[in-house]
Amino acid sequence: MSVASSTRGAGVRDARASEALGGPGWAVVVDALLIGLIMLAAVLRVADAPAAVRVPIVFLAASLAPGGAVLRLLPDGSRTSSLAVAVSLSLSIEIAGSLVMVWTGWWHPLLFAVVIGGLSAAVLMVDLSRRGRPLR
Numbered sequence: 001m002s003v004a005s006s007t008r009g010a011g012v013r014d015a016r017a018s019e020a021l022g023g024p025g026w027a028v029v030v031d032a033l034l035i036g037l038i039m040l041a042a043v044l045r046v047a048d049a050p051a052a053v054r055v056p057i058v059f060l061a062a063s064l065a066p067g068g069a070v071l072r073l074l075p076d077g078s079r080t081s082s083l084a085v086a087v088s089l090s091l092s093i094e095i096a097g098s099l100v101m102v103w104t105g106w107w108h109p110l111l112f113a114v115v116i117g118g119l120s121a122a123v124l125m126v127d128l129s130r131r132g133r134p135l136r
Contacts, residue, residue, distance in 0.1 A: 028131055031124045034068045037061045038121045045110075058113075066090040066116050069123035 041061040044054040067089030097112050 028128060030068065031072070031128045031131075034065045035121050035124050035128075038065050038117045038124075042114075042117060045113075061117065062094055062113070063087050063090050065120040065124075066093040069120035072123055072127040 037057070038061050041054075041058045044057055048054075064086055067086035070089045070093070071086055093116065097116065098109070101107050101109065101112060
């Protein structure tokens with residue numbers, strides 16, 4: 001077997017793996033998981049769950065959902081499925097929102113979280129319905 005044929009074989013395997021992990025079916029699963037995470041965080045907050053349970057879930061939702069929603073707003077050709085990009089975008093949104101609240105003297109983090117969570121869930125739901133597989 002030549003080096004060229006083994007390189008082509010590796011390229012085909014890499015393409016198949018990326019299709020399996022980055023295909024439309026995978027995006028539906030990620031959207032549904034992020035929406036579920038947002039809903040779980042909201043329920044834990046409303047139910048006033050113990051901080052040991054609530055804080056990690058809310059932190060996970062805040063670290064993933066806004067960035068995941070922003071990635072869904074990008075045109076299909078420029079989308080990326082990178083977890084690092086989603087986390088970076090999410091944390092950037094959270095930091096920017098916190099700075100705006102500090103600078104304006106209007107400190108309402110719960111309201112900010114509800115708005116960001118609601119907008120993220122709405123974008124993810126639209127993405128799910130656009131893919132032809134709405135939540136049931």
